[in-house]
Amino acid sequence: MATTRILLVEDDEDDYVIARDVLEEISFLDIELIRAANVSAAYDYLKQNNFDLCLLDYQLGAFNGIEVLKHARASGFSAPIIMLTGQADSKLDEQALDAGAADYLNKSEIGTGRFIRSIRYALARRDVERERVERLKAEAENESKNRFLAHLSHELRTPLTSILGYTELLLNSDKGAQAAVELDVIYRNGKHLLNLLNDVLDLSKIAADRLEINTSKVDVGSLIVDVYTLLRVNAIDKGLNITLASTTPIPTIITSDSTRLRQIIINVVSNAIKFTDEGEINIALSMDDHAGKEKLCVVVKDTGIGIPADKLEEIFSPFSQVADVISKSVGGSGLGLAISSTLAKMLGGEIVVESKIGEGSRFSIYIDVGDVSNVGREWLRFDKQASTAPKKLEYSLEGKVLVVDDLRDIRSLVGHIISQAGVKAEYAANGARAIAVIESAQQAGKPFDLVLMDIHMPEMDGKQAVTLLRNKGYSLPIVALTAASMRGSYEQLEICGFNGMLSKPVDIDKLFQVLNSYLIRKENAKPIQVSPVAESPAAVPINSSTELSILLVEDDPDAANAVAELMGHLGAQVSVVNSVKHGCEQLQAKKWDAVLVDKNLTDGSGFSVITKIGEQGISTYVAVVSGDEISLAAHPELSINEVLLKPLQLGALKQLVANIRGHAGA
Numbered sequence: 001m002a003t004t005r006i007l008l009v010e011d012d013e014d015d016y017v018i019a020r021d022v023l024e025e026i027s028f029l030d031i032e033l034i035r036a037a038n039v040s041a042a043y044d045y046l047k048q049n050n051f052d053l054c055l056l057d058y059q060l061g062a063f064n065g066i067e068v069l070k071h072a073r074a075s076g077f078s079a080p081i082i083m084l085t086g087q088a089d090s091k092l093d094e095q096a097l098d099a100g101a102a103d104y105l106n107k108s109e110i111g112t113g114r115f116i117r118s119i120r121y122a123l124a125r126r127d128v129e130r131e132r133v134e135r136l137k138a139e140a141e142n143e144s145k146n147r148f149l150a151h152l153s154h155e156l157r158t159p160l161t162s163i164l165g166y167t168e169l170l171l172n173s174d175k176g177a178q179a180a181v182e183l184d185v186i187y188r189n190g191k192h193l194l195n196l197l198n199d200v201l202d203l204s205k206i207a208a209d210r211l212e213i214n215t216s217k218v219d220v221g222s223l224i225v226d227v228y229t230l231l232r233v234n235a236i237d238k239g240l241n242i243t244l245a246s247t248t249p250i251p252t253i254i255t256s257d258s259t260r261l262r263q264i265i266i267n268v269v270s271n272a273i274k275f276t277d278e279g280e281i282n283i284a285l286s287m288d289d290h291a292g293k294e295k296l297c298v299v300v301k302d303t304g305i306g307i308p309a310d311k312l313e314e315i316f317s318p319f320s321q322v323a324d325v326i327s328k329s330v331g332g333s334g335l336g337l338a339i340s341s342t343l344a345k346m347l348g349g350e351i352v353v354e355s356k357i358g359e360g361s362r363f364s365i366y367i368d369v370g371d372v373s374n375v376g377r378e379w380l381r382f383d384k385q386a387s388t389a390p391k392k393l394e395y396s397l398e399g400k401v402l403v404v405d406d407l408r409d410i411r412s413l414v415g416h417i418i419s420q421a422g423v424k425a426e427y428a429a430n431g432a433r434a435i436a437v438i439e440s441a442q443q444a445g446k447p448f449d450l451v452l453m454d455i456h457m458p459e460m461d462g463k464q465a466v467t468l469l470r471n472k473g474y475s476l477p478i479v480a481l482t483a484a485s486m487r488g489s490y491e492q493l494e495i496c497g498f499n500g501m502l503s504k505p506v507d508i509d510k511l512f513q514v515l516n517s518y519l520i521r522k523e524n525a526k527p528i529q530v531s532p533v534a535e536s537p538a539a540v541p542i543n544s545s546t547e548l549s550i551l552l553v554e555d556d557p558d559a560a561n562a563v564a565e566l567m568g569h570l571g572a573q574v575s576v577v578n579s580v581k582h583g584c585e586q587l588q589a590k591k592w593d594a595v596l597v598d599k600n601l602t603d604g605s606g607f608s609v610i611t612k613i614g615e616q617g618i619s620t621y622v623a624v625v626s627g628d629e630i631s632l633a634a635h636p637e638l639s640i641n642e643v644l645l646k647p648l649q650l651g652a653l654k655q656l657v658a659n660i661r662g663h664a665g666a
Helices: 013-024 039-048 065-074 090-098 113-171 174-207 220-237 258-274 336-346 408-419 431-443 462-471 489-496 508-518 557-569 580-586 607-615 650-665
Strands: 003-009 030-036 053-057 081-085 103-106 216-218 241-246 254-256 280-290 293-302 350-356 360-367 391-393 400-404 424-428 450-454 478-482 500-503 528-530 548-553 572-577 594-598 621-626 642-645
Touching: 003 013, 003 039, 013 030, 030 039, 039 065, 053 065, 053 113, 065 081, 065 090, 081 090, 081 113, 090 103, 103 113, 113 174, 113 557, 174 336, 216 258, 220 241, 220 258, 220 280, 220 408, 254 258, 258 280, 258 293, 258 336, 258 360, 336 350, 336 360, 400 408, 400 431, 408 424, 408 508, 408 650, 424 431, 424 650, 431 450, 431 462, 431 650, 450 462, 450 508, 462 478, 462 489, 500 508, 548 557, 548 580, 548 650, 557 572, 557 650, 572 580, 580 607, 594 607, 594 650, 607 621, 621 650, 642 650
Parallel strands: 003 030, 003 053, 053 081, 081 103, 241 280, 400 424, 400 450, 450 478, 478 500, 548 572, 548 594, 594 621, 621 642
Antiparallel strands: 216 254, 280 293, 293 360, 350 360, 391 528
């Protein structure tokens, strides 16, 4: 039982003894009683503000208790105060309560049930008030932390825009040819820093219960193959074999959060690759009964260093890494598994780990799939081992290829591969954008020679896009990129208007076969050799006969210059201003194809510029750049076409330019 400290302000010795004896008999309290025999002593104790309750005599020599009560509240004394008096007086009762007393009692009631109840209720109200104050304090601290993290995110992402942006510029220029290796190190480490920042921000959102789960229909086969395609490169770099298969038929469509599910699988597979020096990584999908319900199970098994049995629970704690792992100088923040474990629980599942030192680890990711009672199930099997040998192409090719995929990394990966064959690549993130880019190129007299089109994309999928293109009379060859290697897949795609199909993960040899079929061999071209894909950006500029006019409102000069130069390489003329005031002034200076606005500017919010665009009825493509995430649903009054998260890199700016051109041609 916690001790209850009570201050009794009483100058009469007999009344003090009576009150003390009664208080000591209260069974539900362990009381420490402190007496103040005069007003001066009372003031000294009240300043300490370390009591749970104060019993205050009304008559204290020349002073009355109302004066002492007001002084106590003015000096910050927060515990409840019960006023005691020798005579009943309704007027004094009202004055005491108005001055902040919790109750007003006649001394003759000391020892009665009313006296005991008054103390009990006063202490209960104190506990409620303390909880309320603590809750408000915690909420204020959380809000302050969230504002700080948003500011920190902005401040870190802005210089990363300059670091990664200028690195990409040099990697895509003749100037950087002699320092390509060093620039690649800068780029990889910049990306690593960005990933760490994202992990920290995710963890803070989880701690503040602000991480949102957005469920939708998910093609799980396509998702897992996209992840496999991305991470296979890392395995190849380490000389590891990596396989993907399903051990049971799986639903073709599940209900989950595709972004968070992809994040979980990438984290777990990346860890397996990171902590495995030789051997293989096996990824297996199945539908299993777990915790009384059928769930999707993704098992990631490696032949890595393993985890001690007494450390298995710790690996899911933030910032935790096994001691002997750290000694191997393996990078990472120790946040990935902590975040993944929480995300798995938010998706209705969990992550279970088994491991033996020196033999490897097995991570089982269980995810709720929603109602799949009426969903078809099929096998997926990708058991081909990844070869570490460089791929050879007999000769260089020429032509222009549009790569359409909603995942930026997949777009860049495929673009990088085909660019090494001498082919120019442009990009679109969904079917609608692809149609706009194809039509724009056709009108400019520079049509595409080939389109590589993903099937499953938001807004407009590949099948819908191809059907619309064929209906519009476009006959250019379009090859499907799909994770579905199931019965009847090719026949269905052929009916839609596709000319061929490449299964994910994309096999480089088969991709080159497709390129050979549709593109022209360069005259006097020498045979080329394509190395495994690196993580550095591909030197693939977007060409266009029409120069875009873009207004950039950004107060950081380095970031502004980096974005302006990158967009200049993409066929845009960028004018830079550094404040809300100058941004608003420049809106009417000319017709802008797009206005790109930083959310946080020195003299105010970038939203002020966007508001001015709406007020003046200006028709333009509006993009917001921010160091922290923005929900467009929270700003329905603003006409915003796109939100870009810093740092702005070449891939994102290529997509932005394509979106602007598509908007202009709509």
